[in-house]
Each structure stands twice: as structure tokens, then as C-alpha cells.
Amino acid sequence: MIRVIEKLEDGIDIISMKNDDLEVVVSNFGCTIIKVLMKDKNGNIDDVVLGYDDFQSYQTLDAYLGALVGRIANRIGKGKFSLNGEEYTLAINNGPNHLHGGIKGFSYQVFDYEIKDERTIEFHYLSKDGEEGYPGNLDLKVIYELKGDTVCVRYLATTDKDTIINITNHSYFNLSGKKENIYHHLLEVKADRFACVDPDGLPTGEFKAVEGTPFDFNTPAYIGERVDCDDEQLKIGKGFDHPFIFTTDHNQVILTHEKSGRSLIVSTTLPGAQIYTANYLDGRLGKYGHHYDARDAVCIETQNLPDAIHLEENPTTILKKGEVYDEMTSYQFKVIK
Numbered sequence: 243m244i245r246v247i248e249k250l251e252d253g254i255d256i257i258s259m260k261n262d263d264l265e266v267v268v269s270n271f272g273c274t275i276i277k278v279l280m281k282d283k284n285g286n287i288d289d290v291v292l293g294y295d296d297f298q299s300y301q302t303l304d305a306y307l308g309a310l311v312g313r314i315a316n317r318i319g320k321g322k323f324s325l326n327g328e329e330y331t332l333a334i335n336n337g338p339n340h341l342h343g344g345i346k347g348f349s350y351q352v353f354d355y356e357i358k359d360e361r362t363i364e365f366h367y368l369s370k371d372g373e374e375g376y377p378g379n380l381d382l383k384v385i386y387e388l389k390g391d392t393v394c395v396r397y398l399a400t401t402d403k404d405t406i407i408n409i410t411n412h413s414y415f416n417l418s419g420k421k422e423n424i425y426h427h428l429l430e431v432k433a434d435r436f437a438c439v440d441p442d443g444l445p446t447g448e449f450k451a452v453e454g455t456p457f458d459f460n461t462p463a464y465i466g467e468r469v470d471c472d473d474e475q476l477k478i479g480k481g482f483d484h485p486f487i488f489t490t491d492h493n494q495v496i497l498t499h500e501k502s503g504r505s506l507i508v509s510t511t512l513p514g515a516q517i518y519t520a521n522y523l524d525g526r527l528g529k530y531g532h533h534y535d536a537r538d539a540v541c542i543e544t545q546n547l548p549d550a551i552h553l554e555e556n557p558t559t560i561l562k563k564g565e566v567y568d569e570m571t572s573y574q575f576k577v578i579k
């Protein structure tokens with residue numbers, strides 16, 4: 243069942259999607275996922291994503307809790323790129339680089355929406371030519387569907403002028419319900435390489451094989467056993483804050499919290515994900531009076547390669563006029579007995 247549970251100012255609504263397995267609370271502000279309420283192995287319900295009680299925090303703070311991120315997720319080096327011989331300048335909002343779509347990226351925009359049926363919401367946003375410096379009127383449709391224990395998110399976009407796009411969702415997962423940090427979460431990532439980053443978090447263009455490094459999660463490993471390892475890239479990132487390049491096209495990331503018997507299976511059409519161990523959270527107030535610190539959650543930000551426009555020969559983030567951007571990521575919240 244889907245129902246609007248609260249109407250705030252400026253056309254912002256809070257909407258609950260509920261079935262026997264899950265309740266997912268979302269907003270048309272940034273298509274934000276506010277709550278994911280799921281059972282543990284004993285039937286106790288907890289909220290397994292970070293967020294705020296006070297809605298204003300979503301509008302003013304910068305950690306993108308639960309938000310859809312675009313037009314371009316992650317960083318663009320120096321906030322400049324050229325396309326079809328034209329140079330574009332974007333906001334510099336993260337060290338010397340552009341991050342997460344700029345000052346007022348999609349995370350901070352109010353989407354129109356329609357409740358399609360008892361399990362589907364379709365959001366819509368028209369990003370104008372020149373918004374945040376990006377070319378082309380981009381027409382974006384985002385579909386949230388709750389199917390049993392799975393949330394399916396589909397992104398569809400077209401443009402009237404060649405542009406660049408890289409959409410992700412920035413949920414911060416903690417399957418214990420924030421009863422502990424993520425050190426005892428088991429992480430599995432089907433990836434053979436990761437992208438090295440510089441101290442500003444920008445990929446350097448160098449890729450490393452995960453084999454023999456703390457980045458090898460092909461066999462599940464506890465995040466806490468890896469995140470503080472003596473590794474140059476982990477030091478530079480203050481933990482994991484790196485793009486992983488997938489080796490399979492389904493069930494690429496699995497996060498498990500054995501104590502509660504909760505598991506999250508992420509499956510995507512996208513070629514990689516930024517795995518981020520919330521390194522920059524520093525005590526801000528979140529839901530239920532909890533304070534959020536580094537390592538209190540892990541983000542699994544499925545996406546094309548960050549800064550692809552500078553790093554790839556045929557950048558996967560280019561969307562040409564007449565083409566359709568069509569990507570899907572699903573999040574299965576599974577209870578394991």
C-alpha cells in the first residue's frame with residue numbers, strides 16, 4: 243500500500259510504501275529514502291538507513307542521506323569538462339572539484355510524482371538547460387517499486403542536447419538499526435578492480451587489482467577488519483570511499499549483519515559502485531536522537547565511473563540527444579534465519 247503520510251511546505255510530501263515485508267518512507271524532495279523498516283530474525287523491526295527527524299536537515303545539510311544524486315554523482319575534476327567542443331563550468335563545491343551535481347543538485351529538488359498503483363511511485367523532474375552548469379534540458383523519470391522484500395529503483399532520462407548524467411542513490415545502510423557501527427557487517431563485492439583516488443577523493447585514473455589488498459571483498463569480510471588496514475588508499479580516503487568495478491551484472495554487493503539476521507543484496511545494471519564507509523560523518527544529529535559518526539553506515543552508490551568524462555575514452559556518462567538513459571538498481575532486504 244502507498245499513502246501520503248505528511249504534506250510539508252513547498253510541495254514536499256512524505257510517502258509511505260508498505261507491504262508485509264517492508265515499510266519504506268520516501269519523499270519527493272530529492273526522491274529521498276527516509277526510512278527502511280525491516281524485521282530481524284526474531285521479528286523485531288528496525289530502521290536500517292540513516293536519516294533525520296527534522297526534515298529541514300535534508301534541505302540544508304550536505305551528507306546526502308538517502309537522496310538521489312545527480313545530474314552527475316561523485317566528482318568532476320576541477321568542475322570543468324568539454325563536450326562536442328564546448329567547454330562547461332560547474333560549481334566547485336568539494337575541495338577543488340565538483341561534487342554530486344553541484345550546489346543545488348537533484349538531491350535538493352522537488353520532484354513531481356504520481357502513485358501508479360499499490361506498490362509503484364513515479365517521480366519526475368525536468369532539469370533545465372544550464373541548471374548547475376550542465377547542458378541540455380534533461381527529462382528524468384524515477385520509478386520506485388516495492389516488490390516483496392525488494393525496492394527496485396529505475397532511472398529513465400532523455401535530453402534535447404548532448405549532456406552527461408550519472409545518477410545514484412546515497413542511502414547510508416546500517417543493518418543493526420544503528421545499534422552499533424558497521425564494523426561487524428560482512429561485505430561482499432563482486433569486483434576485481436578499484437579506482438585509486440587522490441586526497442580530494444577524485445579518481446586519479448589508476449586502477450588497482452583488489453587481489454591481495456584490503457579491497458578484496460569477493461569473499462565476504464567484516465568491514466571492521468579492513469577499513470583501518472595499513473593501506474595507502476585507505477589512508478587517503480579516510481576509509482573506503484572508492485569506486486569498485488564489478489565483474490558480474492547482478493547481485494554485485496551483499497551486506498550482512500549476522501546478529502540481527504539481516505542482509506541487503508544490491509543488484510544493478512550499472513558497472514560499478516562507490517563504496518563509502520561514511521568517513522566524513524562527525525556527530526550530526528539524526529533520527530531517534532542518534533548521533534552519526536564515521537563508520538556508522540555504509541553507502542553503496544551504484545554508478546558509472548566517477549569523472550568518466552575525463553577518464554574514459556568513450557565516456558559512459560555521455561547521454562546524447564535522442565538516446566535514453568535507462569538504469570536500474572534493486573535493494574533486497576532479506577531476513578536470514
Ligand code: BGC
Binds near residue numbers: 443
Ligand atoms: C563521496 C564522499 C562524500 C559523501 C558525501 C560520497 O559519495 O565519495 O567523499 O563525503 O559522498 O557527500
